[in-house]
Amino acid sequence: MPWPKEHKRQTRExxxxxAAAAFREHGVAQVGIADIMRRAGLTHGGFYAHFASKxxxxxxxxxxxxTQSNKMLETLDDGDASTDQxxxxxxxxxxxxxxxxxxxxxxxxxxxxxxxxxxxKARATLTADIRKRLKRLNRLMPEQAPMETKNRLAAGAxxxxxxxxxxxxxxxxxxxxxxxxxxxxxxxEALAKPDRRPELPQKSNxxxxxxxxxxxxxxxxxxxx
Amino acid sequence: MPWPKEHKRQTRExxxxxAAAAFREHGVAQVGIADIMRRAGLTHGGFYAHFASKxxxxxxxxxxxxTQSNKMLETLDDGDASTDQxxxxxxxxxxxxxxxxxxxxxxxxxxxxxxxxxxxKARATLTADIRKRLKRLNRLMPEQAPMETKNRLAAGAxxxxxxxxxxxxxxxxxxxxxxxxxxxxxxxEALAKPDRRPELPQKSNxxxxxxxxxxxxxxxxxxxx
DNA sequence: TGTACATCAGTGAACGCGCGTTCACTGATGTAC
DNA sequence: TGTACATCAGTGAACGCGCGTTCACTGATGTAC
Numbered sequence: 001m002p003w004p005k006e007h008k009r010q011t012r013e014x015x016x017x018x019a020a021a022a023f024r025e026h027g028v029a030q031v032g033i034a035d036i037m038r039r040a041g042l043t044h045g046g047f048y049a050h051f052a053s054k055x056x057x058x059x060x061x062x063x064x065x066x067t068q069s070n071k072m073l074e075t076l077d078d079g080d081a082s083t084d085q086x087x088x089x090x091x092x093x094x095x096x097x098x099x100x101x102x103x104x105x106x107x108x109x110x111x112x113x114x115x116x117x118x119x120x121k122a123r124a125t126l127t128a129d130i131r132k133r134l135k136r137l138n139r140l141m142p143e144q145a146p147m148e149t150k151n152r153l154a155a156g157a158x159x160x161x162x163x164x165x166x167x168x169x170x171x172x173x174x175x176x177x178x179x180x181x182x183x184x185x186x187x188x189e190a191l192a193k194p195d196r197r198p199e200l201p202q203k204s205n206x207x208x209x210x211x212x213x214x215x216x217x218x219x220x221x222x223x224x225x
Numbered sequence: 226m227p228w229p230k231e232h233k234r235q236t237r238e239x240x241x242x243x244a245a246a247a248f249r250e251h252g253v254a255q256v257g258i259a260d261i262m263r264r265a266g267l268t269h270g271g272f273y274a275h276f277a278s279k280x281x282x283x284x285x286x287x288x289x290x291x292t293q294s295n296k297m298l299e300t301l302d303d304g305d306a307s308t309d310q311x312x313x314x315x316x317x318x319x320x321x322x323x324x325x326x327x328x329x330x331x332x333x334x335x336x337x338x339x340x341x342x343x344x345x346k347a348r349a350t351l352t353a354d355i356r357k358r359l360k361r362l363n364r365l366m367p368e369q370a371p372m373e374t375k376n377r378l379a380a381g382a383x384x385x386x387x388x389x390x391x392x393x394x395x396x397x398x399x400x401x402x403x404x405x406x407x408x409x410x411x412x413x414e415a416l417a418k419p420d421r422r423p424e425l426p427q428k429s430n431x432x433x434x435x436x437x438x439x440x441x442x443x444x445x446x447x448x449x450x
Numbered sequence: 451t452g453t454a455c456a457t458c459a460g461t462g463a464a465c466g467c468g469c470g471t472t473c474a475c476t477g478a479t480g481t482a483c
Numbered sequence: 484t485g486t487a488c489a490t491c492a493g494t495g496a497a498c499g500c501g502c503g504t505t506c507a508c509t510g511a512t513g514t515a516c
Contacts, residue, residue: 002457002513011459027342029254032502045505046460054503108391113338116395117252126395134404148410155404156385156411163388164380166333170341170351179359179380185373186381190415227479227490236492257469270472271493279470454515461509467502476494482487 012050014040019057020065024110025103028058028118055119062115062122065107066129072104076219085140086157087191093161094180094187096218099168109166133158153191160187177218184222237275239265244282245290249335250328253283253343280344287340287347290332291354297329301444310365311382312416318386319405319412321443324393334391358383378416385412402443409447 018039022031033054034044051057076092092098098105107115108129115122137154164183168176243264247256258279259269276282301317317323323330332340333354340347362379389408393401 002511003459004512007512008459027339029339030342033504034502042459043461044503045462048504049459108395110338112391112395113335114252114254117255123395127397127400130392130395131400151407152410152414155389155407156415159386159389159392159408159411160381160384161388162384162391163386164384166337166387166391167355167384170333170337170348170355172352175352175356182376182380183384185377186384186415189377190381190411227481228492229479232479233492258471259469267492268494269470270495273471274492452516456514457512459509459511461507463506463508465503465505467504468500469502470498470500472498473496474494475496476492478492479490481489483485 008050011040011042015042015047015050015057016061016064019061020068020107021103023058023061024065024105024107028111028114033057055122058115058118059122059125062107062111062125063129065110069104069106073098073106084191086137086153087187089137089140090157090161090187090191091184091222094164094168094184095222096177096180097216098165099176099180100216100218102169106162106165108162109169112162130158157187157191160190181222233275236265236267240267240272240275240282241286241289244286245293245332246328248283248286249290249330249332253336253339258282280347283340283343284347284350287332287336287350288354290335294329294331298323298331309416311362311378312412314362314365315382315386315412315416316409316447319389319393319409320447321402321405322441323390324401324405325441325443327394331387331390333387334394337387355383382412382416385415406447 015036019031019036022036022039033047036057037044037047047057051060073089073092076095076097077088080088093106102110108126112126115126117123134154137157138150141150141153160183164180168180168183170176171179240261244256244261247261247264258272261282262269262272272282276285298314298317301320301322302313305313318331327335333351337351340351342348359379362382363375366375366378385408389405393405393408395401396404
């Protein structure tokens with residue numbers, strides 16, 4: 001095999017990165033194969049050596065973006081185990097950084113609706129991703145809390161996160177961050193209902209903050225208010 | 226003027242109806258001018274006598290859909306003035322009927338994200354619509370409630386509504402309605418916080434239920450649970 | 451160590467289809483006389 | 484009342500562009516000797 005074993009895998013990864021960012025920033029319909037390949041430093045012809053079709057890429061790029069953004073959002077979460085982990089995750093999601101950087105953020109508000117209407121494969125990827133998100137939020141609550149409570153809070157928090165981000169992005173910049181602040185206030189109240197307490201101390205999830213995605217002054221303002 | 230004055234206006238309205246339904250059901254990118262005109266019982270060539278471009282139609286169809294769906298959701302709201310009006314509006318939005326009928330429902334979860342990335346005009350329509358929705362939700366709360374409280378609850382409720390509907394539509398049918406139920410439970414709790422009481426009695430908004438959009442058994446189940 | 455070779459990642463021209471848009475034309479309608 | 488006419492809503496062929504996809508080719512690479 002005349003090429004390094006890892007070479008092709010790395011190229012594929014570069015295409016995925018480019019696609020995941022472009023789709024999140026501009027939407028699926030507005031981004032062509034040629035755009036993506038250019039962003040990856042390649043020419044359009046090479047695309048089909050890595051993916052069977054645009055649909056195929058779409059599903060893969062969504063999953064890729066989802067993984068990326070979960071990592072990114074964890075770095076914004078202050079990960080303080082003594083506080084409410086579900087709330088922390090939601091506050092990180094509804095942060096100014098996430099608002100300002102759709103290209104690195106959650107793909108659900110960016111192109112979830114578009115994905116849903118593409119191939120069966122793409123849709124299945126979305127469905128599986130939503131299930132996973134709900135399960136993950138469930139696990140951020142004290143294990144012994146009633147199932148009904150956990151389901152309710154996970155569902156409500158996720159809906160608020162996704163809807164809040166879409167709506168904030170539909171407003172202009174200042175209105176958008178104002179709106180996000182109101183959503184955070186809302187969840188602080190809503191997730192602090194008496195029936196969730198007492199909480200168990202949980203393991204810390206603290207991560208190092210990636211430089212390009214470090215908390216901005218706006219996020220610090222977010223946290224204070 | 227050799228044609229009835231109202232004729233052209235009515236045709237335009239038929240195109241708008243067709244476009245608003247098609248965009249909500251299949252998304253903007255998947256629906257062509259020819260599809261829409263066919264749905265309106267016309268041929269594609271006549272389109273430009275009514276709209277300057279697809280972009281132009283897009284903005285108009287969004288506004289049209291928004292008005293339509295607000296009316297539709299009001300018929301699902303039981304309009305009982307003695308109960309919480311904000312909650313009632315949210316429960317109607319998060320109903321099984323709305324889940325099953327994107328083509329008659331709110332355009333924000335259906336193609337808000339796509340609209341946002343089109344022309345400046347389309348985007349401005351979305352922004353204005355979100356502002357209007359927030360104001361309307363604000364007005365459903367007791368006037369004398371603190372501004373901060375009203376903003377928080379309106380923002381949170383709207384985020385939950387839009388996000389909840391998108392996510393429910395991303396799941397399969399049974400999972401989707403289960404998920405919506407959890408969202409409704411969440412809002413029942415979240416909107417019933419002590420600081421909103423006491424509530425003033427408000428004017429009733431009761432409307433007659435349109436036959437094709439009457440409450441389904443699923444909605445009645447929604448209300449019971 | 452150097453050279454010939456086989457492999458295959460990536461190139462870029464070309465194809466074909468769909469869709470937004472245009473335009474010359476048709477024919478239904480109300481008006482004038 | 485009936486006929487000629489002007490208007491303009493709607494038709495459908497055609498255009499051109501962009502994009503997904505294909506394919507014959509190039510050239511960079513590791514291997515064999």
